[in-house]
Amino acid sequence: ARVGGIRRDEVVWDPFVGSGGELCEVSLRSPGARLLGSDVSSEALAAARANAQAAGASVELRQGDAVSLWPPGVTCVVTNPPMGRRVCRGDMVPLLEQFVVHVARRLPRGGKLCWLNPLPAKTSHLLADHGLRRTVAQPVDMNGFWARLELWIAR
Numbered sequence: 001a002r003v004g005g006i007r008r009d010e011v012v013w014d015p016f017v018g019s020g021g022e023l024c025e026v027s028l029r030s031p032g033a034r035l036l037g038s039d040v041s042s043e044a045l046a047a048a049r050a051n052a053q054a055a056g057a058s059v060e061l062r063q064g065d066a067v068s069l070w071p072p073g074v075t076c077v078v079t080n081p082p083m084g085r086r087v088c089r090g091d092m093v094p095l096l097e098q099f100v101v102h103v104a105r106r107l108p109r110g111g112k113l114c115w116l117n118p119l120p121a122k123t124s125h126l127l128a129d130h131g132l133r134r135t136v137a138q139p140v141d142m143n144g145f146w147a148r149l150e151l152w153i154a155r
Contacts, residue, residue, distance in 0.1 A: 001025035003136055003151050004078050004114035008032030011073040015039075015066035015099070016081045020048030020059060026078060027057035035059045036071045067098040076112045077103050083118035083147060096123050104130030107154040116140060116147045124150070131155050 006012055006026055010033045014023050017037030027035055035052075037059055039045050045061050052059040062069075066081070081096060100123045103113050113132065117123060124134065136151035 001029045001078070003138075003149060004076060004112060005151075006030040006033050006076055006078070006112075010034070010075045011036065011071070012076045012078055013037070013071050013074045014079045015064075015069065015077065016079045017048045017061065018044050018080070018082075020051040020057075020061075022078050022080055023048070023059050024051055024055040024057045027052075027055065027059070034073070036074070037061045038064045038066070038069055038071075040065050067095065067102050070102070070106050074106070074111070075108060076114065077107070078114045080116045081118060083116070083142065083145075093119060093122050097126060100126045101130060103127075104132055104154070107132070109154055111154040113150070113152040113154075115150060116142075117150050118142075118145075118147045120148045120150070127152050 013036040017039045023035045132152040138149040140147050140149050
C-alpha cells in the first residue's frame, strides 16, 4: 500500500484478492481511492468481504479470474498472487505470465502494478517488453522462500 503511492482519485484492483488484506491496507493509506477485488474462489471473496467490513473499507468484490477480467477505470493493480508452499511455483508460471501480459496491455499510461512477484525471473522481462518501467525491486523473505516487491509504471 505504501510503495504503490496510491492517490485518492485512483481505481485500485486486486485480482488475487484472497482475504483482502492488501485492499484493507490501501483503504487506510489512501482514503477515497476506489477499491476493487476479484478472486476465483467464493470462499476467498467471503473472507475479503468480512475483513473489509471489519476494517471499515469500502471494497467492491466480484468473482473472476486475473487473466480475463479487467474492471473499468483501473489505474493501479495491487496484489499478492498465490505463492508459497500451498502452491507449486512451477505450476504458477503460465498463469503469472498471462497475468502480467494482461496487466501490461490494459494499464493506462502512468498506471501502476505494485505486487509481490513470486517469480521475477519468469515475469519481469514480459512487463519490460510491454513497455512498463520498474521503479522498485525489493527482495522479501516470505518465510522460507523469496519474492520481490515490485512497482512497475506503464509508459
